[in-house]
Amino acid sequence: MEEERGLVExxxxxxxxxxxxxxxxxAIRVGMEESRRQWKVAAPIAVMxxxxxxxxxxxxxxxxxxxxxxxxxxxTGLTLNNVLASxxxxxxxxxxxxxxxxxxxxxxxxxxxxxIQRTWIILLFASIMVSPVYIFASTIFSLxxxxxxxxALSGWFDLLILxxxxxxxxxxxxxxxLLTQSKVMPLACIACIGFIxxxxxxxxxxxxxxxxxxxxxxxxxxxxxxxxxFQVIYIKVWCKGAWNGLSWLAFKDLWPFIKLSFSNAxxxxxxxxxxxxxVLITGLLDNAKIALGSLSVWMSVCNWEYMLLGGFMAATxxxxxxxxxxxRPRAAKYAIIISGCTxxxxxxxxxxxxxxxxxxxxxxxxxxxxxxxxxxxxxxxLAILLVITSLQCTLSGATIGGGWQALVAYINFGCYxxxxxxxxxxxxxLLHWGMQGIWVGMLCGNITQILxxxxxxxxxxxxxxxxxxxxxxxxxxxxxEEQNMED
Numbered sequence: 001m002e003e004e005r006g007l008v009e010x011x012x013x014x015x016x017x018x019x020x021x022x023x024x025x026x027a028i029r030v031g032m033e034e035s036r037r038q039w040k041v042a043a044p045i046a047v048m049x050x051x052x053x054x055x056x057x058x059x060x061x062x063x064x065x066x067x068x069x070x071x072x073x074x075x076t077g078l079t080l081n082n083v084l085a086s087x088x089x090x091x092x093x094x095x096x097x098x099x100x101x102x103x104x105x106x107x108x109x110x111x112x113x114x115x116i117q118r119t120w121i122i123l124l125f126a127s128i129m130v131s132p133v134y135i136f137a138s139t140i141f142s143l144x145x146x147x148x149x150x151x152a153l154s155g156w157f158d159l160l161i162l163x164x165x166x167x168x169x170x171x172x173x174x175x176x177x178l179l180t181q182s183k184v185m186p187l188a189c190i191a192c193i194g195f196i197x198x199x200x201x202x203x204x205x206x207x208x209x210x211x212x213x214x215x216x217x218x219x220x221x222x223x224x225x226x227x228x229x230f231q232v233i234y235i236k237v238w239c240k241g242a243w244n245g246l247s248w249l250a251f252k253d254l255w256p257f258i259k260l261s262f263s264n265a266x267x268x269x270x271x272x273x274x275x276x277x278x279v280l281i282t283g284l285l286d287n288a289k290i291a292l293g294s295l296s297v298w299m300s301v302c303n304w305e306y307m308l309l310g311g312f313m314a315a316t317x318x319x320x321x322x323x324x325x326x327x328r329p330r331a332a333k334y335a336i337i338i339s340g341c342t343x344x345x346x347x348x349x350x351x352x353x354x355x356x357x358x359x360x361x362x363x364x365x366x367x368x369x370x371x372x373x374x375x376x377x378x379x380x381x382l383a384i385l386l387v388i389t390s391l392q393c394t395l396s397g398a399t400i401g402g403g404w405q406a407l408v409a410y411i412n413f414g415c416y417x418x419x420x421x422x423x424x425x426x427x428x429x430l431l432h433w434g435m436q437g438i439w440v441g442m443l444c445g446n447i448t449q450i451l452x453x454x455x456x457x458x459x460x461x462x463x464x465x466x467x468x469x470x471x472x473x474x475x476x477x478x479x480x481e482e483q484n485m486e487d
Contacts, residue, residue: 091265101321320401347390420445
C-alpha cells in the first residue's frame with residue numbers, strides 16, 4: 001500500500017505538514033525518515049541507470065572489436081543521438097515529472113493517465129520532426145569536419161537506430177509516470193531484462209550471424225522497443241487507478257502542454273550542449289589527441305558518479321513535487337536539504353578518492369601514458385567538478401519538482417554560454433592555459449549557476465510554491481474534469 005501512495009503520507013491536499021525542527025533530536029528524526037524515503041527511490045533508479053549505461057557501453061565495446069573505424073563511428077553517432085534527439089525527448093518529458101508528481105501528491109491520480117498520453121503524442125511528433133537529423137546524419141557530420149569515412153559510417157549507424165528514437169518517445173513518459181508514483185523497482189527490473197536481451201542479441205547478431213555494425217544497431221533498436229513495451233504493459237496491468245485507458249482528452253490543450261514541455265527541454269539541452277561545446281573547443285587545441293583523451297577520462301569518472309547522483313535527482317524531484325502537490329511545503333523544503341547533504345557527501349567522497357589516487361585512477365580508463373600524465377596534472381579540477389555535480393543534481397531535482405524549468409533554462413543559458421564558454425576560450429587560447437584553462441572556464445560557469453540556484457532555492461517561499469502547485473493543477477486538470485462531466 002505504501003508503494004501505491006508513493007512517498008507522500010497523505011496523498012491529498014491539506015495533509016498535515018512536517019513538524020518544524022526544534023532540536024537536534026528532531027533534525028536526526030527528520031533526516032533519517034527523509035533519507036530512507038529518498039534511498040528507496042534513488043537506489044532502483046541508480047540500478048536502472050547502470051543497465052541503461054551498459055546498453056550504450058556494450059555497443060561501443062563490440063564496435064571496438066570490429067575496428068577502430070567502427071568504434072569512432074559508433075561513438076560519434078551516439079553523441080549526436082544523446083546531445084540532440086534523445087536529449088530533446090528527455091527534456092520535454094520532464095514536464096510530465098512536474099505535473100504527475102504534483103497531481104499524485106494532490107490525490108488527482110486519474111489525471112496521470114491523461115498527462116502521459118499527452119506526452120506520448122508530443123514526443124512522437126517531436127521524434128518525427130527530428131528524424132531528418134538521423135536521415136541526413138552523414139551530411140551533418142561532414143559539415144562538422146569529420147573525416148569522410150567516419151562521417152559516412154556514423155551517419156549510416158544513426159539511420160539504423162532511428163527506431164530507437166521512437167521507442168524513447170514511449171519509454172521516457174513511462175519512466176516519469178512510474179517514477180512520480182515511486183514505482184521504481186519495476187523500472188529497475190525492466191531495465192535489467194532489457195540489458196540481458198540487448199547483450200544476448202549482440203552476441204546473436206554479430207559473432208553468430210555476422211551482421212557487423214548493423215547487428216549492433218538492430219540489437220539496440222529491439223531491446224529499446226522491448227523495454228518500452230514492457231513499461232506500457234506494466235502500466236496497463238498494474239496501474240489501474242492512474243491508467244483508465246486511452247482518452248480523447250489527451251488531445252485537448254496540446255499547445256500549452258507543448259510550450260511547457262519545450263521550455264523544460266531547454267533546461268536540459270543547454271546543459272548537454274554546453275558539454276558538447278567544451279568537447280569541440282578542446283578538440284581545437286594543439287595537443288587535441290591528448291586533451292580529448294583526458295577529457296574522456298574525466299567524463300567517464302563523472303558518468304560513474306552520476307549513476308548514483310542521478311537517482312537522488314529523481315528522488316528529490318519526486319519528493320518536492322509530491323509534497324507541494326499535497327500542500328506540505330515544509331516537507332518539500334526538508335527533502336531538498338536532506339538530498340543536498342546526501343549528494344554533497346557523495347561528491348566529497350568521490351573527490352577524496354580521486355585525489356587519493358591522482359596518479360593511478362586513469363589507468364582504469366586508458367593505457368596511454370601521455371593521457372594518464374595529462375589527467376593527473378589537472379586532477380584537482382576533476383575533484384571540484386565532482387562536488388559541483390553533486391550539488392547540481394539536488395538543485396536540478398528541486399527545480400523539476402517545483403516546476404521552475406523555464407526559469408532555470410535562462411539561468412543555464414547565461415551561466416554557460418555568456419560566461420562559461422567565453423571564459424573557456426579566453427583561458428584556453430588567449431591566455432594559453434590550454435586544456436586546464438578550458439576546464440577552469442567551464443567550472444566558472446558551473447559554479448555561477450550553482451550559486452544562483454542556491455540563492456534562489458534558499459530564498460524561496462515554499463508556502464507560495466505549494467499554492468502555485470495548486471493553481472497549476474487547477475489549470476491542467478480543471479477543464480478536463482469539466483469535459484468528463486459533460487461526456
